[in-house]
Amino acid sequence: MNHRAEVKGIGVGVDAEGGSVPAVILEVREEFLPIVITSDQAQAIQLALSGEPFERPLTHDLLVDMITEFGGAIDGIRIDDLAEGTFFAKIDAERYDDGEPKKFVFDARPSDAVALAVRVDCPIVVSDEVLDEAGQPPERFDLGEPSDGPDDAEF
Numbered sequence: 586m587n588h589r590a591e592v593k594g595i596g597v598g599v600d601a602e603g604g605s606v607p608a609v610i611l612e613v614r615e616e617f618l619p620i621v622i623t624s625d626q627a628q629a630i631q632l633a634l635s636g637e638p639f640e641r642p643l644t645h646d647l648l649v650d651m652i653t654e655f656g657g658a659i660d661g662i663r664i665d666d667l668a669e670g671t672f673f674a675k676i677d678a679e680r681y682d683d684g685e686p687k688k689f690v691f692d693a694r695p696s697d698a699v700a701l702a703v704r705v706d707c708p709i710v711v712s713d714e715v716l717d718e719a720g721q722p723p724e725r726f727d728l729g730e731p732s733d734g735p736d737d738a739e740f
Contacts, residue, residue, distance in 0.1 A: 616720035
């Protein structure tokens, strides 16, 4: 079964060497799902969440513009597998040809999929299997003070 997720924010954890590790934090099924990402991906997601305009299109903005211009749309993303600590995602998209929808599914890194989802406001879903393996109780996260926007979390 898949469950709808909400991007809670960008968090920062600590790796084995004591360095900072960014993660996108999804809230789903009354749990938090941290997915480790690069600092570039964290910035791309955070900029989209905050609604801050950027001088020139970032890669994800460009991709959304191109998909739209070619008559396509992103319908949703799925985080549906986790193997050896690596999350896997799919992007569900469609394009209309002569009034008929044609469905497409693209393999993606979860960070790219989430960066696209927050730009087009499409559903993010996570499978039970992924949540059973990697979901965490919310009390393991320090979300800091409430704010008007998505939170920065420490985990």
